[in-house]
Amino acid sequence: MDWEGKVNAVQEPGKGMHAEHTASLHLPAPTVWPMVLGLGITLIAAGLVTNETISVLGLVLSSMAAVGWFRNVLPREKQEQITVPVSAEAAAQASAQPFRSPHTPVLVRPAYSFVSGIEAGLAGGAAMAIIAIVFSWIKFHSLWYGINLLAAGSFIGWTDAPDSFLSQFHPQGLLAALAIHALVSVLVGLLYGAMLPIFPRKSLLTAGLIAPLLWSALACSMMKVVSPILSERMNWWWFVLSQVAYGLVAGAVINLRVKVRSAEFQALPFATRAGLHTDAKIGKDEGRR
Template sequence: MQEGQSTQGHEHEHRSDTVILPAPTPWPLVLALGLALLITGMVTHWVISLLGLLLTLRAIVGWFFDIFPHELHVAVPVQTGVMKISSTRTTREQLPVSAEHRQILPVETFSVVSGIKGGIVGGLAMIVPAALFGLLKYHSIWYAVNLLAAGGFVSWASASTAFLCQFHLEGLLAATGIHAFTSVLIGLLYGAMLPMFPRKPILTAGFVAPLLWTGILYSALGIISPVLNARINWLWFVISQIAFGLVCGFIVNLQVKVRTPQFRALPFAVRAGLHSDVPLTKDEDL
């Protein structure tokens, strides 16, 4: 009986002084290295892939025997103690403030449909300066269309100027898809951005945003489309962007705004448009 009690006490002492954790194993790292070498050898040399295959197989076998038939564990000693948490900060009485001491913006915004409408109309307006540029410089309205489509066709990378000035149905379809997709995306961005700048929306939509897009695209176009980067005329591109921004911003501002959840969080007097110097409490809010 005493021997059984001593054994039970020993087990209890072992459980309180140690924590059983999974044993550390290097095989996941070896497996990752093997897979990396296996893939690297596909573009370098087959010997590297062979080395990666050997490491992968060895890691799979080693990791398997670390788990089956029984998981490997280690006993980690722990020390228990009481930790006292104290703070040197002192509490101060806060000044009473109303629930409206912070502005919750925006209380109204444009719907998704407003951004789509603005993007479509702005995209149509952007076609005018682009076609005018091709007509004045290359005597063809199809130059800008084919130049935009050239980013999606590898075979058009070395196309001549005469080729880009001709009408191509596949170029028209590709350029229409690219232009429509990007115009709608930028229109949605305008619909979300313009409520943040309610004082001067035309300045933001017509000049600030187009110059910002142009700067970002100028630094990344060489990677996105080298063909377009080598042939683009940045002056006319900025003019087209400004035309898009002015028209898109104008169309978006014509749409009816919808109220956001921030508006519903305002007190009833503010939502109803009542003017009162007496602040309403939460209980008086309807």
């Protein structure tokens, strides 16, 4: 008996089916954490009009709720199994192939690796540094200009220092630039490592051109607000070139490690590519549910 048959049976008692088949389905399990999080946030706010300790209590509750909620859904969503009556056809299908909720974890295939993100960041950072050095040599006949310009992010007084000063070697400038460059390169590399497997189509175009252009546009517009003097000293065309070099190299490393451009990888469902544990063989209709 299909859905329509069941409805007829509900609507017209007595004409219903008498032979019943059952199957099980999974629904999200009850959890107290959403309520605790709501209470925690409310108490944080209430502390503003009562006593600070109330806010501290709210913060503790919110933190517990956030962890509890996180563990409620990852690595596998907690569900409760419910037995429901199904039609004979559905029951036969269920016995041939066990019922799986779209949320049921079957395939665990990690698509994301921290190591590949760090490697990509370091390799991209090296490529970017080469472009920066080439720029310094061509424009200022010095290896150090670009490095010191980056270090000016840490040393405010260097922002409007003369070109001759920035073209000289300064050990503290080298250390500061290395620290900034390594940190940002690795962070962006981790971001690439996370994002490219999620959006694998035309990954090199995304990594090597679209992302660098978007980032350059953002950096350019922000720099004009944050430090107009430094913004004027930047050569944005070379900046874009260095970003593209970073993106291409970092993207290539991710591709080598994760094979994001392979047909097999691109055929995986979005949730699997995104690093969530799910059923790789999920059908189109099931995916909508």
